[in-house]
Amino acid sequence: MNCLVITADDFGLAREVNEAVEIGCSNGILSAASLMVSSAHAADAVERASRLPRLRVGLHLALVEAAPTLPARQIPHLVDPKGRLRSDLVRLGLDLATSAAARDEMRAEIEAQFRAFVSTGLPLDHVNVHRHFHLHPIVAAMVIDIGARFGARAMRVPREPPRIIQSSRLDGKIIEDLCSRLLGRRARRCGVMSPDAVFGLRWSGGMTRARLRLLLDSLPSGFWEIYLHPATRDVFPGSALGNQCVEELEALVDPANAEALARSGHRLGGYQDAVAWRSDAGGARVG
16 A cells, blocks of 8 residues: 655744644645644644644644743753753763753653643644654654653654655755654564655655645655645744745645646555555565
8 A cells, every 4th residue: 555644843832833733734735734733833733733634743842942842841861041942962961971960851751741742632643743853763762752651653764765866865855864863763663653754854845735745656665654834924023934835735726736646546644544544455564
C-alpha cells in the first residue's frame, strides 16, 4: 500500500496558521497537522481540529525557540532571560550532554507537552520536534521513552531523499544526515514507526505549487510525508523570515496538485492511517 501524509507544522502558533490548516484540509490535500501545545493560539487550533474529522493531529514538541509549557522557574537551564526556550541550539546540546540538571528539566518539559496534548482530547497521530532538535541523541532517547508512556507510536525522522529534489547529501548537512540515520535506527529498535522519508527540509518555507507538484508526480512506491508551513499571511507574530506561507497554502488547494495526488496512486491520510492500511495490505513494514 502506497501512503502519503501531507502535514502542516506549527499548528497553534498563530491564527493565520490555524486558518490555513482549516482551509488546506477542507478545500485541499492537507491531511495532518502538528500542534504546538503551548503556543498562544493552541486552543483555537484544537477547536478547529475538532470540526475537521479528516485531519490527523500530532504533537509538535517545541523544545527550543518557543514558549515553554512549564513555568520558566522550573526549567532554568532551558530558558533565556525572557523566559522563552533557548535559541542557542549548539550550546543547549552541549549543556544536555554535560548537565544532569539540564537533562532532568528537558525530560520534565517533554512530559509536560505530552500531558498538554492528552488534555486536548485529540487522538495522537504522530510526534515531531521543532527545528528537528530530536536529532540530538539525548533528546531522541527522551522523546521515544516518554512518548511510549503516552501512546506515541509514530515519529518523523528528518531524512530527505536527494534524487527527487536534485540535491546532494554533501551540501553541509553531513552531521544532520548521520544523526537522522541514527535516529531512524533507534526508532525502529523501539518499535516507533516513521515514513520511508520526508520532503520539506530543503524547501522549508518554500514549498511552492510547482515544487509540491514535482514531488507528487515523482513519489516512488512506499510511505512518505511532505510537510509545509502554510498560513493566510506571510508575516505574523512568530513567523519565520522569508517563509512563503501563503504560497504554501495555495499549493495545498491547487486543483492541479489534487490531480497529481490522484495520479500518484498514494492513499492520503495520517501516520496511524498508514499503519492500518499497510497492515490490511499484508503487513508491509513501516518505519
